[in-house]
Amino acid sequence: MTKDIKSILVIRLSSMGDVILTSALLRMLNEQLPETAIDFLVSEPFAEILDHNPRVDFLLKYDKSTNFKEISKRKSEQLSFSSASETDGKYDVIIDLQNNLRSRYYCKGIGREIFSVNKHRLNKLSLVYRKKPIIRKLLPIPEVYLETIKELGIIDDKKPLELWLPGEAELGYYPPVRKKFNEENKRIAIAPGAAHFTKRWQVEKYLDLIERLHDDYGAEIFLIG
Numbered sequence: 001m002t003k004d005i006k007s008i009l010v011i012r013l014s015s016m017g018d019v020i021l022t023s024a025l026l027r028m029l030n031e032q033l034p035e036t037a038i039d040f041l042v043s044e045p046f047a048e049i050l051d052h053n054p055r056v057d058f059l060l061k062y063d064k065s066t067n068f069k070e071i072s073k074r075k076s077e078q079l080s081f082s083s084a085s086e087t088d089g090k091y092d093v094i095i096d097l098q099n100n101l102r103s104r105y106y107c108k109g110i111g112r113e114i115f116s117v118n119k120h121r122l123n124k125l126s127l128v129y130r131k132k133p134i135i136r137k138l139l140p141i142p143e144v145y146l147e148t149i150k151e152l153g154i155i156d157d158k159k160p161l162e163l164w165l166p167g168e169a170e171l172g173y174y175p176p177v178r179k180k181f182n183e184e185n186k187r188i189a190i191a192p193g194a195a196h197f198t199k200r201w202q203v204e205k206y207l208d209l210i211e212r213l214h215d216d217y218g219a220e221i222f223l224i225g
Helices: 016-020 023-032 044-049 068-079 101-107 121-129 141-148 203-217
Strands: 007-011 037-043 058-062 093-096 114-116 187-190 220-223
Touching (some): 187 203
Parallel strands (some): 093 114, 187 220
């Protein structure tokens, strides 16, 4: 099936962390389907995360204040200059990693095949209201994204996430993979917290991590956010 895919649209509208978590999937798609154009639809506030990512051919920006009538008009305008314009106005594959009402509406009529992520909503509701999980073992988010497109035969490369900075794309490789560990200057930035309480790691967990990084590696810790 993969040999016939000329264009792919990946949709992950928000949030910052979840958009970054798509970077492994983008790399695997780009490297294992080198002839395939990959577009990405993301909410405007998070677009800069992917601005310099060479894995993305066209970055489509979504305005969350747009009503459904305006979405249709905006979608038509975006498709006219996207990779879909070269495949009869439709993507061969759409990977909907948002899977909500707006993303599904955007997908309507522009994809030959659509893969939507399983967000395990019942499990989330159970955790929030009953404090008990329905699913005992959940996959890490990057693996969930990969599981979403298992039919495409994409193989997990077991490599880390990516966050491309200005000017790095011209190098032809992702700089951190070639960066040597500096024994004399170990600086680690930690951004604690999250927008929603249920997504926040416990304070004591952060304290334990910071102590271990300092004691075991002599790292200098910076708290950001």
